[in-house]
Amino acid sequence: MVCFTDNQLTEIFRLTKPLALANRDRFLQILAAELGDRSDVGDGELYRIARGIIADHNLFQAPPAFVTGGTGRRRSA
Numbered sequence: 001m002v003c004f005t006d007n008q009l010t011e012i013f014r015l016t017k018p019l020a021l022a023n024r025d026r027f028l029q030i031l032a033a034e035l036g037d038r039s040d041v042g043d044g045e046l047y048r049i050a051r052g053i054i055a056d057h058n059l060f061q062a063p064p065a066f067v068t069g070g071t072g073r074r075r076s077a
Helices: 006-016 021-035 043-056
Strands: none
Touching (some): 006 043
16 A cells, blocks of 8 residues: 655655546556555656656546637737
């Protein structure tokens, strides 16, 4: 069982913020399975594994492009 440092936990949760809520749990489950019975993981290695999981499992979907139709209010100078 891996014991994460505070910085590692912060980084894991930072990486989950842009994920859809349904994908956050899936990400954490895949990460746990990936790390298996390891007792230690370095910061860089953890980051690479986490980013790989997000990319390999298509857990991040970019938001749709914003439509710019010029409907905003103009500021007067």
